[in-house]
Amino acid sequence: MKPLDIAIIGYGTAGQAASLYLQRAGHRIHHVEQAPELRPVGAGFLLQPTGLSVLDELGLGDAVRRCGARIARLYGENERGRTIMDMRYADLDPRWHGLGMQRGALFEVLRRADGRAASVQVGVQVEHVDAGRGTYTTNDGREHGPFDLILVANGAHSSLRAVLREQVRRDVLYPWGAIWCLAADARGRFRHDLEQRYRRAREMCGVLPVGTLPDEDDSARKLSIYWSVRTAELDAVLAGGIGPVRAAIARLWPDAAALLEPMADLSAWRRASYRDVVLSRPFRDRVLCIGDAAHGMSPQLGQGVNMALLDAQALARALDRHDRLADALADYARVRAAHLEIYQLLSRWLTPLFQSDHDALAWWRDLLFLPMSRMPIARGESLKILTGTKRGWFGRLLDAANRAG
Numbered sequence: 001m002k003p004l005d006i007a008i009i010g011y012g013t014a015g016q017a018a019s020l021y022l023q024r025a026g027h028r029i030h031h032v033e034q035a036p037e038l039r040p041v042g043a044g045f046l047l048q049p050t051g052l053s054v055l056d057e058l059g060l061g062d063a064v065r066r067c068g069a070r071i072a073r074l075y076g077e078n079e080r081g082r083t084i085m086d087m088r089y090a091d092l093d094p095r096w097h098g099l100g101m102q103r104g105a106l107f108e109v110l111r112r113a114d115g116r117a118a119s120v121q122v123g124v125q126v127e128h129v130d131a132g133r134g135t136y137t138t139n140d141g142r143e144h145g146p147f148d149l150i151l152v153a154n155g156a157h158s159s160l161r162a163v164l165r166e167q168v169r170r171d172v173l174y175p176w177g178a179i180w181c182l183a184a185d186a187r188g189r190f191r192h193d194l195e196q197r198y199r200r201a202r203e204m205c206g207v208l209p210v211g212t213l214p215d216e217d218d219s220a221r222k223l224s225i226y227w228s229v230r231t232a233e234l235d236a237v238l239a240g241g242i243g244p245v246r247a248a249i250a251r252l253w254p255d256a257a258a259l260l261e262p263m264a265d266l267s268a269w270r271r272a273s274y275r276d277v278v279l280s281r282p283f284r285d286r287v288l289c290i291g292d293a294a295h296g297m298s299p300q301l302g303q304g305v306n307m308a309l310l311d312a313q314a315l316a317r318a319l320d321r322h323d324r325l326a327d328a329l330a331d332y333a334r335v336r337a338a339h340l341e342i343y344q345l346l347s348r349w350l351t352p353l354f355q356s357d358h359d360a361l362a363w364w365r366d367l368l369f370l371p372m373s374r375m376p377i378a379r380g381e382s383l384k385i386l387t388g389t390k391r392g393w394f395g396r397l398l399d400a401a402n403r404a405g
């Protein structure tokens with residue numbers, strides 16, 4: 001396709017990765033971000049073999065491997081010490097692992113690779129998008145464009161996806177969110193596992209090793225701690241001080257509470273709420289939604305960043321394959337839907353098992369989750385879900401499966 005004028009709204013993972021791919025394909029990028037300066041948003045996260053394969057293709061795999069923490073296993077236990085979840089990447093493929101990362105580390109690796117990062121317009125909030133004319137309007141009332149294509153990459157809470165009108169099939173706030181922070185692991189207790197503890201589905205605490213920022217040495221490595229909180233109570237919990245949070249975590253998981261000992265207050269903690277977003281088609285005329293703006297989901301399956309990276313890769317490939325924009329966007333939508341649909345469904349089904357007031361669900365989870373995930377076929381399928389390579393009910397995202405080793 002001839003070089004296009006493309007506007008990207010949002011400098012999160014989806015916007016950053018799309019910009020890199022599309023610049024490299026020769027398109028002209030005009031990038032805007034509402035924050036007053038370019039900076040990372042969001043909690044530490046788990047990069048899966050799928051996301052790693054995209055970063056490898058971009059030539060950034062070694063940079064993220066240098067600062068991320070290699071994760072071999074996902075392990076969860078209830079308050080009585082009963083194992084609920086125990087999944088190892090190597091059981092699917094001995095070469096595979098996850099990579100726990102600080103949000104700032106991935107942000108910085110992508111920013112440094114972005115030759116046009118300095119020209120991103122910051123402090124610009126987009127308020128309206130016109131799909132037919134390919135223009136967008138900012139909070140100062142000015143209209144920009146027309147562009148051949150506008151990528152709406154402004155996250156799960158995007159109001160801009162309303163431009164897709166009836167194509168927005170679902171857009172719901174989850175009743176539970178989380179508070180999270182980064183902490184040092186002074187005692188070296190947490191190394192290679194993402195660990196979680198649960199009391200029914202009402203309490204969940206997780207600890208994920210997330211490594212360092214790009215220029216830090218190994219002694220600076222961090223953990224990401226998260227604590228499940230009802231969305232409506234997020235602000236109240238943060239305002240309530242560290243005492244109640246520390247006490248609740250200590251009752252569930254003393255090892256995690258020990259990480260909070262050096263903290264005098266909750267100033268390092270942030271809130272996170274999530275949405276369940278489903279689009280019947282992610283584009284209309286000259287506008288395409290990517291990343292969480294197109295398929296926000298609960299982070300229970302740890303896939304959002306990886307999905308954002310796969311979106312960027314799929315878009316670049318679709319534009320490369322077609323001469324007409326409409327054909328490329330239809331191709332993109334088809335390719336991504338085949339991977340996304342199952343994750344949207346599973347995320348909606350599984351989240352209440354870990355974050356809800358449904359005690360009966362949690363009882364069944366404690367009884368059945370581990371034995372079911374060890375049954376012959378289910379074992380392989382749950383490992384595919386974990387690694388981000390599940391495609392449809394029994395398929396596999398072969399590209400990532402082949403490359404991620």
Ligand SMILES: Cc1cc2nc3c(=O)[nH]c(=O)nc-3n(C[C@H](O)[C@H](O)[C@H](O)COP(=O)(O)OP(=O)(O)OC[C@H]3O[C@@H](n4cnc5c(N)ncnc54)[C@H](O)[C@@H]3O)c2cc1C
Nearest residue numbers: 010012013014034045046126154155291292299303304305
């Ligand atoms: C607690 C938590 C844990 C998570 N853990 C994982 C994990 O382990 N693994 C994983 O893969 N994913 C995880 N995720 C999901 C992941 O964070 C998201 O899927 C990912 O950040 C989506 O990237 P994005 O670029 O689409 O959106 P975002 O990262 O939200 O970026 C959107 C950008 O758009 C900007 N913006 C917003 N509105 C406007 C506007 N109107 N005009 C201009 N700019 C605007 C924002 O400032 C922001 O920079 C987690 C999420 C949460 C909340």
